[in-house]
Amino acid sequence: MCTSLTYTNRTDQHFFARTMDFPTTTPWRPSFLPRQQHWTTGLNDERVTQQAILGGGRLPIGIDNFLMADGINESGISCAELYLPHAVHYEPAAQAGQLNLTPQDFINWVLGEHTSLDAVSHDLPRVRLVNQTWHDEPYVYPFHWVLSDQTGQTLVIEPTGGPLTAQVNPSGVLTNTPVLEKHFENLNRLLGVNGATINVDTKKAAQHWLQSAQPLPTGSIPTNRFNHMAIRRLGTPKLSTEQTIPTLFTWLNEVRLPYDPAKRHQISHNYTHYRSVIDLDRHQYYFRPRTTERLQVIPLTTEMAQQWQTPVVFSAD
DSSP states (O other): EEEEEEEETTTTEEEEEEEESSSSSOOOEEEETTOOOOOOOOSOOOEEEEOOOEEEEEEEEEEEEEEEEEEEEEESSSSEEEOOOOTOBSSSSSOOTEEEEGGHHHHHHHHHHOSSSSHHHHHGHHHHHHHOOOOSSSSSOOOOEEEETTOOOOOEEEEEEEEOEEEETTTTTTTTTSSHHHHHHHHHHHHHHOOOSOHHHHHHHHHHHHHHTTOOOOOOHHHHHHHHHHHHHSSSSSOOOOOOOOOOOHHHHHOOOOOOGTTTTOOOOOEEEEEEEEETTTTTEEEETTTTTEEEEEOOOOOHHHHOOOOOOOOOO
């Protein structure tokens, strides 16, 4: 039930931001994975990272592999996973001669083995996502992914059947089901704009919505969260450098899902575990957990990429 956006501010700085909404799990922590990190896919194939990674991850009990929800690598590309229930299509079994991954492996592969979005797009046709659990976790999760880089480009990968492809996302926003094109159609319908593409009319209508102080869509429904964030992003004048990080966290706070202690043992209780912002130009990871709301700013430095040889799990609090 996550909400995410990419953003380019007035001084052409590029950012990725998201809420991490998920049922109760092993705690999520800021996590660093080094170059040459050996890891095992959910299909028991060994791979090795070529790029250092910093992002939001967890190390499930009894599993020696990190599960990453989002992150940036040392080349400045980001990748994050969000839910896409009732729309994904995974292969029933591994396909001979292809690169077979479980859905939870995808971020480690993208960030650990690529230096550009073009390289990811070039490699996608050989990837097969397989309908198999990740290291005996109980579920196969229905994901789609959003990728971005220091050029401000935003790509979305939705495994809905056929070879994987990366589609450009001009809205810069992603939530959960439905698929991206349907989100565009729903947004334009709300704004009174024809068609299913994000265009100048969409932006003008979003600006008018905010200027006229109409209430933004609310609630946990993915369509409402997409429309809320898209109107904020498309309709707000470009932010200054000083405004950007605080404003992005404010926008994320508007769509966060509350934690209910009475429901903490329910498998279906989705809530916002953390909010994060990635500065794609400075390679900095901003992490704010639900528990303490303390903001951490962790850089992915050249020294870390070159010299740190073991994974590091930072305290969430």
